[in-house]
Amino acid sequence: MKRELNMAVTILLSLSLFGSLAFASGGGSVIAAKPLGVEKDATSFTQEINTDLLKVLPFKDSRDFKNAQKGFIARGEEVIKDKDGNIIFSTKEFDFMQNLKKKAPATVNPSLWRQMLLVNIAGLFKVHDHIYQVRNYDLANLTIIEGKSGLIIMDPLVSAEAAKAALDLYFEHRPKKPVKAVIYSHSHVDHFGGVRGIVNDDDLKAGKVKIFAPYDFMENAIAENVMAGNAMSRRASYMYGNVLPKDVKGNIGAGLGTTTSAGTVTLVAPTNIIKEDWEDHVIDGLHFEFQLTLNTEAPSEMHYYIKEYRALCPAENVNHTMHNLYTLRGAKVRDSKVWAKHIDNMLLKWGDKSDVLFAPHHWPSWGTQDIKKHVAQQRDTYKFLHDQVLRLANHGYTMDEIGDMVKLPAELDNNWASHGYYGSISHNARAIYNFYLGYFDGNPAHLHKLPPEPAAKKYVEFMGGADNVIKQAKNTYAKGEYRWTAEVLSHVVFAEPDNQQAKALLADTLEQLGYVAESGPWRNFYLSGARELRTGVKAMPTPNTASPDIVQNMSATMLLDYMAVRLNPEKAVGKKMKIGFNFTDTNELYTLILQNSTLNNRIGLDDDADTRIVTTRVTLDNIMLGKLTIAEGVKNGAIKVEGTKGKFKELQGMLDDFEFWFNIVTP
Known part of the structure; x- marks a missing residue:
């Protein structure tokens, strides 16, 4: 049996959701290799790339730092533990960043460093007279909305332990009232997994707590990662840098947040499903207006507006980053046109009525004009990518060509929230091409290509053998041509898996690519690949x-x-x-x-x-x-x-x- x-x-x-959360421990055979070396410093070329960014991006703009710290009340406990004393989340893990302040080290893209300094600000914050958030107690924010007689909790994090700790921090500084309702803004685990940390079975059974969620929530909350779950989970271990040390040469976070909690994932079925495009509900005396936004950042998602507080929540469709139209862990490509259209409809209906905008990630925006500008820039970021990819595709350009051709206009490029700290222009552009045209670029030479291993052996043979390829790769590495160096060395590694010289040089190359990456997931992928080349595949315990x-x-x-x-x-x-x-x-x-x-x-x-x-x-x-x-x-x-x-x-x-x-x- x-x-x-x-x-x-x-x-x-x-x-x-993130796959990296899925395994209690690694099983089966684990491939470990003799270490090929340790992390390297940034080369002169890497330093030059990162230094040049300081000259072209608006680093003097400090508004995000003011907004991210606005309303700060208390940091609270720095280490969250489960009932057995195991650490499930620590706000201290990334303190090395705050200690270095705003000066980015040579091994980190300064734009990503700036973003992660903002994301790392942890604690309880006052968003509005009756809206509070606990940030950086997990990947997402816990939002507490004060109703007429109790509390309405939005998006209760990944795990019950983290959600409880966040709510306890709120209760240390605000009156303790019962939870009357919970809102799941969408079907990703960091927005529902901690629900039992804030509600109890007795209240649920007695009907004292209503749970609101968008249409088809339960199916999508579970289904996304089942069929391809093992592959998705393994790739997510790269995307979130699970195997990396948390330091300036390793994991500094994922752009959207720092990392995920490792506690108990729970789920309580919704009592109220938002089924119509627009629905109004009174929740604990407050008038909520909901907008159903299916097939955007999640297949099941919704925005809402609180009339009495003139407060708008765009779920995860509006952030302080360019989000993923395709996530590198692997998932179905998201519809950028629909995404932008839903944002525009939200802007049209509530833009002029909003004094504060808050979301389940990052920090709020205040003031009607600033909110409208921020929302419009997010809308235009996704719509611009959509339209330009299809324009270039209709000119005959291929997916990989388009990935390098699309550049944001100056108005968006100078907007920090349009930068790819979580998504990227490159892989999002490819995603849009794939969404409409699939992976095939129409060139029959690419219709039935050899798989990686046999192709790699042929490439290396045609390039004069492994020794010659490595010799040439050393030259391109010395010139800072890291993308090409990585491509050719990967062929050598797949042709000769035991070639230690090729693996060591490929590791060094991927590392430099990680050091200049603006996207947190890109950085984690590059550095995880470098680490695996150096130390082999090692099983690591992860939450279940x-x-x-x-x-x-x-x-x-x-x-x-x-x-x-x-x-x-x-x-x-x-x-x-x-x-x-x-x-x-x-x-x-x-x-x-x-x-x-x-x-x-x-x-x-x-x-x-x-x-x-x-x-x-x-x-x-x-x-x-x-x-x-x-x-x-x-x-x-x-x-x-x-x-x-x-x-x-x-x-x-x-x-x-x-x-x-x-x-x-x-x-």
């Missing part, structure tokens, strides 16, 4: 999001669909079977159908099923959470097997187990 349990655990461990709340809210269809993703067709050749499931507590019937090396599932129990498994969804959840094995369930009567025995076990033997710590920068 070990394999059967492993199947369930694998499904569970794929459930995370496989909480009962997440498991219990997964649909049976989702679980069975994921099982199909794991089917190894070679092991299923010639096999045919039908397995029925009868979940007696939820009155759900499903049938799994294996034929043609393909696993389908359908609602309903087929009469000709070979095997019928009668159990409860609660039993299945307990198996998934590791509280019960299938053998134990059969023995204690929680699981009854009717018809042909052993079919489910046979099916289990056809399923792949996914290795999390797979190689990325080496074959």
Whole structure:
């Protein structure tokens, strides 16, 4: 039954917004190598690139620093721990940045350094007479809105422990009132995962707490990372710099926030779903106007406006950074045209009525004119990218060409919030091309290219062998031509994985690219790649999001669909079977159908099923959470097997187990 349990655990461990949160520990084989060296200093070329930015960007503009510190009340506890004393978040980890103040070290892009100084400002802040935020207690902000008799909490962070600590900080300085409502602005885990840290079961069961969320929230809150969850999670370990030390040569944050908390991810289903494009609701005596903004930064997202406070929340569609139209961890490309249109509709409806704009990331904006300007610049950033990518595509330029061609106009380039601290012009432009035209650029020579390993061997052979490539790469590295150096050396590493000289030089090259990257995720990708080349793939413990709340809210269809993703067709050749499931507590019937090396599932129990498994969804959840094995369930009567025995076990033997710590920068 070990394999059967492993199947369930694998499904569970794929459930995370950021993926990097998904695994309790690395499993399977781990490739470690003899260290090839340590982090290097910035080269003269890197220093020159970063120094030149100081001359062209408006670093004298200090308004963001004033706004980020405005209303500061208290920093609160610097280390947040779980019930067992484990540190789940620390505001101290990035204090080395504040100690250096505003002078960026040579190993960090000064624009990214400025952004992360702003993001690192932590504590409780007064946004409005009746609106408060706790910032940098997690990746997102906890927003507390004071209603007529209680509190309305927006976006309760990633974990229950972090959310509780944030609310406790608020209660240290404001009257302690009951939580009357929670708002999930969208379906990403940093906006709902800590909900049980601020509400309790008794109040939920008694209906004392309403939970508002956008249409299709529950499906999207869980579904995004299930099917490709293992690959997405591994890539997210690069995107968020999980393996990197927190210092000036390593992880300084991710542009959107510093990092994520490592506590317990929870989920409570919404009681009120916003289904219409525009809806009005009275919540604890306050008039909320909601705008549904599906398929923007998240597939399920909404804006809202509080009439009495003249306060506007644009969810995560308006930030102090260019966001991702495509996230480097891997996800479906987002619709930039729809994104910009929803921002414009929000501006049209509430722009002239707003005195304060607050969001689940970064710091607020105050004053109607400043708000309108900020919102319009965010709208125009995404719309400009959309239109220019398609203009160039219709001129015949390809995805990679366009990624290097698009430049923001001066009005937007001089706007800090249009800079790519989280997204980037380069990969967002490619995302728009892919959204409309796919990955293929139309050149038939690119239609059926060789995979990386065999192609790499051919490249190296054509370039005169590994020694010659390394010799030439040393010259281009010495000239500061890092992009080309990385490309050619990657071929050598994939052709000769044990070539230590190539790996060492590639690591040095990726490191310099990381030092000049303006995007936090780009920096983390480059530096993570360099570290992996130097030290090998090493499993690291990461938090487990496989909480009962997440498991219990997964649909049976989702679980069975994921099982199909794991089917190894070679092991299923010639096999045919039908397995029925009868979940007696939820009155759900499903049938799994294996034929043609393909696993389908359908609602309903087929009469000709070979095997019928009668159990409860609660039993299945307990198996998934590791509280019960299938053998134990059969023995204690929680699981009854009717018809042909052993079919489910046979099916289990056809399923792949996914290795999390797979190689990325080496074959």
